[in-house]
Amino acid sequence: xxxxxFTAESSSNGMLERDFLVGDVPGVLWSPASGPDRAPLVLxxxxxxxxxxxxxxxxxxxxxVTGCGFHVAVIDAPGHGDxxxxxxxxxxxxxLAEARAAGEPVGPIVKRHNAHTAELNxxxxxxxxxxxxxxxEIGADGPVGYFGVKMGTAVGVPLVAVEPRITAAVFxxxxxxxxxxxxxxxxxxxxxxxQWDDEHIPREAGLALFDAFASKEKTLHANAGRQGELPRFExxxxxxxxxxxxxxxxxxxx
Amino acid sequence: xxxxxFTAESSSNGMLERDFLVGDVPGVLWSPASGPDRAPLVLxxxxxxxxxxxxxxxxxxxxxVTGCGFHVAVIDAPGHGDxxxxxxxxxxxxxLAEARAAGEPVGPIVKRHNAHTAELNxxxxxxxxxxxxxxxEIGADGPVGYFGVKMGTAVGVPLVAVEPRITAAVFxxxxxxxxxxxxxxxxxxxxxxxQWDDEHIPREAGLALFDAFASKEKTLHANAGRQGELPRFExxxxxxxxxxxxxxxxxxxx
Numbered sequence: 001x002x003x004x005x006f007t008a009e010s011s012s013n014g015m016l017e018r019d020f021l022v023g024d025v026p027g028v029l030w031s032p033a034s035g036p037d038r039a040p041l042v043l044x045x046x047x048x049x050x051x052x053x054x055x056x057x058x059x060x061x062x063x064x065v066t067g068c069g070f071h072v073a074v075i076d077a078p079g080h081g082d083x084x085x086x087x088x089x090x091x092x093x094x095x096l097a098e099a100r101a102a103g104e105p106v107g108p109i110v111k112r113h114n115a116h117t118a119e120l121n122x123x124x125x126x127x128x129x130x131x132x133x134x135x136x137e138i139g140a141d142g143p144v145g146y147f148g149v150k151m152g153t154a155v156g157v158p159l160v161a162v163e164p165r166i167t168a169a170v171f172x173x174x175x176x177x178x179x180x181x182x183x184x185x186x187x188x189x190x191x192x193x194x195q196w197d198d199e200h201i202p203r204e205a206g207l208a209l210f211d212a213f214a215s216k217e218k219t220l221h222a223n224a225g226r227q228g229e230l231p232r233f234e235x236x237x238x239x240x241x242x243x244x245x246x247x248x249x250x251x252x253x254x
Numbered sequence: 255x256x257x258x259x260f261t262a263e264s265s266s267n268g269m270l271e272r273d274f275l276v277g278d279v280p281g282v283l284w285s286p287a288s289g290p291d292r293a294p295l296v297l298x299x300x301x302x303x304x305x306x307x308x309x310x311x312x313x314x315x316x317x318x319v320t321g322c323g324f325h326v327a328v329i330d331a332p333g334h335g336d337x338x339x340x341x342x343x344x345x346x347x348x349x350l351a352e353a354r355a356a357g358e359p360v361g362p363i364v365k366r367h368n369a370h371t372a373e374l375n376x377x378x379x380x381x382x383x384x385x386x387x388x389x390x391e392i393g394a395d396g397p398v399g400y401f402g403v404k405m406g407t408a409v410g411v412p413l414v415a416v417e418p419r420i421t422a423a424v425f426x427x428x429x430x431x432x433x434x435x436x437x438x439x440x441x442x443x444x445x446x447x448x449q450w451d452d453e454h455i456p457r458e459a460g461l462a463l464f465d466a467f468a469s470k471e472k473t474l475h476a477n478a479g480r481q482g483e484l485p486r487f488e489x490x491x492x493x494x495x496x497x498x499x500x501x502x503x504x505x506x507x508x
Contacts, residue, residue, distance in 0.1 A: 196474070220476035224469065233498065244487065
């Protein structure tokens with residue numbers, strides 16, 4: 001088992017930001033700057049083509065850390081952020097560019113790429129979680145959540161399906177193709193984001209993935225608008241979802 | 255035009271409760287006990303078979319009044335609460351009891367009853383709103399919202415469709431039959447509650463009503479469970495929805 005090595009540390013806006021490596025997987029751990037108190041951990045999966053410190057990740061982390069006192073960890077998916085890009089990654093980028101230029105649907109390429117990424121990334125996440133739980137401020141028995149849409153859902157659904165340590169999850173913006181069968185194995189509470197006018201994912205496909213989860217408590221949040229228009233207030237809602245399940249008050253939201 | 259007459263007044267848990275009459279329509283106005291400050295008004299429509307002070311109404315009012323400082327008004331629908339019951343109302347009750355005893359679907363009876371109630375209740379609501387806006391703590395130009403599910407949606411959709419003073423609304427738990435065409439005229443922000451396993455309203459019917467709203471900002475909250483299992487956290491979500499649109503912070507929620 002790999003242990004976790006911190007490689008850099010900084011602080012701003014009430015958040016302590018620590019870069020880490022587990023084996024050759026780079027990640028970031030955000031925590032309250034006020035101190036390393038034992039607190040719940042939320043794992044976040046980033047979207048395709050971005051990375052662990054993308055503004056969407058940092059923004060959600062800020063809400064979870066300073067709003068609820070949680071720890072938040074994100075790792076770079078294979079071929080993303082600080083990780084080497086393979087010939088396969090270059091092929092995917094070229095295929096996407098070609099489809100976009102030709103005005104063809106990118107869905108089939110994205111789905112294949114996401115499924116491939118999940119296969120590599122799920123065991124990495126489990127090893128990173130092992131290592132994170134060695135830290136005294138996280139511990140082996142605290143609550144763990146998962147939050148990721150788009151490629152973050154492609155990775156998160158198979159992860160949560162096999163990982164009993166994760167007891168609440170926020171997913172969304174994905175097709176059911178590779179995920180519905182795995183979603184049927186998931187029984188923990190979930191919140192699921194869907195864009196009602198998604199230009200890539202047919203409405204029925206998004207609803208079918210939500211429907212597949214076996215969770216007794218599951219909530220669909222469907223908003224008018226295209227995929228890129230997922231409202232910012234859904235990030236606040238995700239924070240409240242984790243706060244509700246992990247027994248924490250949200251202190252800094254309107 | 256009828257003016258508003260207060261008929262009783264009491265205070266508890268930070269809420270001032272004032273019963274009123276507008277013509278022969280009885281209502282209740284809940285306000286912050288701390289003082290009659292100018293604040294947004296939320297109109298709430300109660301469900302079929304209950305009344306203006308049903309615990310569901312008082313509970314939602316408490317959240318809106320002490321959480322956001324809003325005023326909240328509810329009136330008894332025709333045949334409900336303190337209002338006389340007609341031969342028609344008795345027929346509906348008998349038909350419902352008969353259908354339930356026979357294990358037959360109550361949907362067709364409920365839909366007819368709700369449409370009839372809306373026809374009478376919408377003009378009453380408009381007169382009550384006129385009268386409420388004469389009060390200095392409400393005024394003629396402050397924000398007005400509407401919140402009602404089930405029969406509250408059957409009344410609220412036609413009301414909001416014709417009433418430009420209402421600028422944000424929470425609806426849910428209803429069939430599209432009598433409402434979809436009216437929903438197409440509604441463009442204000444809405445939040446819409448649907449129960450994924452509703453035993454009375456087919457999933458496709460609920461989704462069709464949500465789909466019909468012309469609002470640029472509309473959010474569907476669909477939760478696993480039967481109609482009676484609408485989670486309590488959706489009331490908190492409705493409060494945050496109004497707080498967001500009316501520019502108020504929510505102070506007393508977790």
